[in-house]
Amino acid sequence: MKKEEWPIWEVFIRSKNGLEHRHVGSLHAADATMAIENARDVYTRRQEGVSIWVIESKHITASNPENSGELYEPAKDKVYRHPTFYELPIELKHI
Amino acid sequence: MDNVKNLEDQFQARIDAGEKIEPKDWMPEKYRKTHIRQISQHAHSEVVGMLPEGNWITRAPSLKRKCTLLAKVQDEAGHGLYLYSAAETLGISRDEMYEQLHTGKAKYSSIFNYPTLSWADMGTIGWLVDGAAIINQVMLTRTSFGPYARAMVRICKEESFHQRQGYEILLILCNGTAVQKEMAQDALNRFWWPSLMMFGPPDDQSPNTAQSVKWKIKRKTNDELRQRFVDITVPQAEVLGLTIPDPDLKWNEERGHYDFGEIDWTEFWQVVKGNGPCNKERLKAKVEAWDNGEWVRDAAMAYAEKKNAQLTKAI
Numbered sequence: 001m002k003k004e005e006w007p008i009w010e011v012f013i014r015s016k017n018g019l020e021h022r023h024v025g026s027l028h029a030a031d032a033t034m035a036i037e038n039a040r041d042v043y044t045r046r047q048e049g050v051s052i053w054v055i056e057s058k059h060i061t062a063s064n065p066e067n068s069g070e071l072y073e074p075a076k077d078k079v080y081r082h083p084t085f086y087e088l089p090i091e092l093k094h095i
Numbered sequence: 096m097d098n099v100k101n102l103e104d105q106f107q108a109r110i111d112a113g114e115k116i117e118p119k120d121w122m123p124e125k126y127r128k129t130h131i132r133q134i135s136q137h138a139h140s141e142v143v144g145m146l147p148e149g150n151w152i153t154r155a156p157s158l159k160r161k162c163t164l165l166a167k168v169q170d171e172a173g174h175g176l177y178l179y180s181a182a183e184t185l186g187i188s189r190d191e192m193y194e195q196l197h198t199g200k201a202k203y204s205s206i207f208n209y210p211t212l213s214w215a216d217m218g219t220i221g222w223l224v225d226g227a228a229i230i231n232q233v234m235l236t237r238t239s240f241g242p243y244a245r246a247m248v249r250i251c252k253e254e255s256f257h258q259r260q261g262y263e264i265l266l267i268l269c270n271g272t273a274v275q276k277e278m279a280q281d282a283l284n285r286f287w288w289p290s291l292m293m294f295g296p297p298d299d300q301s302p303n304t305a306q307s308v309k310w311k312i313k314r315k316t317n318d319e320l321r322q323r324f325v326d327i328t329v330p331q332a333e334v335l336g337l338t339i340p341d342p343d344l345k346w347n348e349e350r351g352h353y354d355f356g357e358i359d360w361t362e363f364w365q366v367v368k369g370n371g372p373c374n375k376e377r378l379k380a381k382v383e384a385w386d387n388g389e390w391v392r393d394a395a396m397a398y399a400e401k402k403n404a405q406l407t408k409a410i
Contacts, residue, residue, distance in 0.1 A: 004396055005190050008183065025246075026180045028189060030395035031402065042173050045166075046253070065120050 008057040009035040011042075013049035021053050029054075110311050115241040118184035126310055129303070130240055131185050132201075133312065135192045138178035139203035142196075145171045146377050147211040148220065156214060163260050164217065170257065174250045181242035197382045205363065206289050208371030215268055215275075215282035221261015223283075223290040223328065229254050230324050231294065239311035262331070269335045276336070283332070284340045291355075292363045294321040300360075325353050 006028040012021035024043050029035035035054040043049065063071060079085050088095065103123055109116070116122055145168045152168065155161035179189055195201035206224050211217065232254065236247040268279040295317040298304055307313040315323075325344075332339050343356035365371065 004393075005188060006392065006396060008180075025177060025249075026183070027176060030392075031399035034395065034399075041169075042176050045169065045173065062119065065117070 006030050006034075009039075009054045010057050010060060011035075011039045012053040012055075013039070013043055014051035015049055017050060021051065024048075026057060032056075107309075110239050110309075114239075115244065116239050117241045125306075126312075127185050129307070129310075129312060130243065131182055131187050134178055134182040134185075134243055134246075135187070135195065136202050136204075138175045138182060138192070139196045139201055140207065141171050141175035141178060143203045143207045143377050143381060144224075146380055147207055147209070147373075148217060150211050151214065151217050154214070155217075160217075160264070167221070167257050167260065170253050174246075174253070177246040177249055178243075181240075181246045184242045193385060197378070197385060199369065199378065202367060204293060205366040205371060206286075206293050207377060208366050208373045209285065209289055210373050212285075213278050213282060215265065215278040216286070218261045218264030218268065218279065219282040219286045221257050221259075222265060222331070223261075223286050224293070225254060225257040225261060226328065227290050227293045227324050229258060230320050230327075234314050234320065237311075237314055262335075265335055265337075269337065279335070280337050283337050287340050288358065288362075289366075291321055291324070291358055292360075292366075294318075294324065296360065296363070297358075322352055325355050329353055 007030075008026050009029055009032075010026050011024050013024050014021045027035065027038050027042055029038050032054060035056075036052055039052045039054055044052070075081075102121055106116075106121065106123060106126075116126075148164060148168050148171075152161060152164050155164050179192060182192060183189060192201070196203070206227075211220070229251065232247050232251050236244055236251055238244045238247065265279050265282075268275040295301060298316045298318045301317055304313065304316055308316070329339060329344065341356045343354065345354055347354045366374070369375075
């Protein structure tokens with residue numbers, strides 16, 4: 001039989017209810033069920049989570065760091081999006 | 096050519112500014128290769144490191160010790176997995192890394208080529224070997240490559256228990272019968288020098304150190320880390336009432352550090368080259384486990400494909 005590597009999965013864990021799932025790392029598994037089980041063993045040995053998401057890495061589309069300029073530059077000169085841009089009298093309260 | 100030079104300068108400027116490098120960022124080819132080598136060898140060390148301790152799981156002296164040892168060995172497997180994943184972000188496959196280990200092309204920490212002869216060795220490994228690993232790994236939590244640094248943070252959080260359980264094993268032996276204490280002393284005698292060798296060759300014989308420090312892969316040199324290990328370990332040996340097997344070991348008031356004797360680097364290089372007491376046994380065990388698991392890996396893959404095909408058909 002042809003040797004084939006199990007696909008790579010990205011693992012996201014919610015550490016407790018009320019918090020978002022966060023990326024914790026990746027692992028190999030033959031299918032989604034095994035990916036969840038492996039994630040349980042690899043990433044939650046000390047009660048680090050209450051919920052696990054897995055997704056096969058190939059399904060993730062990532063931005064390219066080479067395009068960082070065109071993606072993020074436009075926000076740089078828009079200081080008026082921040083509250084501190086607006087100068088108001090010091091005596092003013094609750095605003 | 097100028098273009099590459101320019102990119103390299105920009106890269107160095109990012110490193111100097113304390114920025115982290117992420118997998119998709121441009122990086123010099125040598126930075127990538129050095130990381131693949133270092134991270135995969137680190138991963139191999141975690142995985143091979145399970146073998147000397149696995150040797151004692153069935154013979155642990157109590158249920159408590161057996162649970163602890165199982166948990167520790169499982170952690171080592173986990174640490175190997177975090178590290179393999181970090182290396183994979185640089186474009187090498189898991190199978191390629193295994194292949195390099197199994198063919199002897201890739202190295203792993205020499206310490207695991209020493210045999211574990213008595214129960215006291217489990218204590219000594221936790222105390223000294225994990226202790227030395229912690230010193231190296233704490234430094235690496237600040238390494239410049241993001242995935243490696245993140246794996247190290249995770250590992251360091253888990254490693255402290257490894258060292259403490261080891262020290263506790265020795266504490267109990269050292270407060271036990273004369274024979275038990277002798278067993279602890281014997282383990283220390285065998286593991287002390289190999290533990291010092293874990294930090295790698297001395298700085299003047301480590302040609303890659305300068306570049307690694309410049310790229311902030313390493314934040315401290317081998318000799319600096321080794322000195323730190325000696326300084327914090329000597330008082331811990333005193334608490335146990337054990338004698339470190341080094342007649343030249345003594346506190347140097349002027350330096351504010353312990354002086355210690357000459358390390359036998361011939362032995363170190365012999366073990367690195369494959370002539371240590373257990374090199375062949377370790378590699379054989381690892382290769383056999385991999386080969387014997389092949390049908391399981393293939394069956395799981397075939398099952399996943401079959402289920403997937405059924406699902407596609409149903410749609």
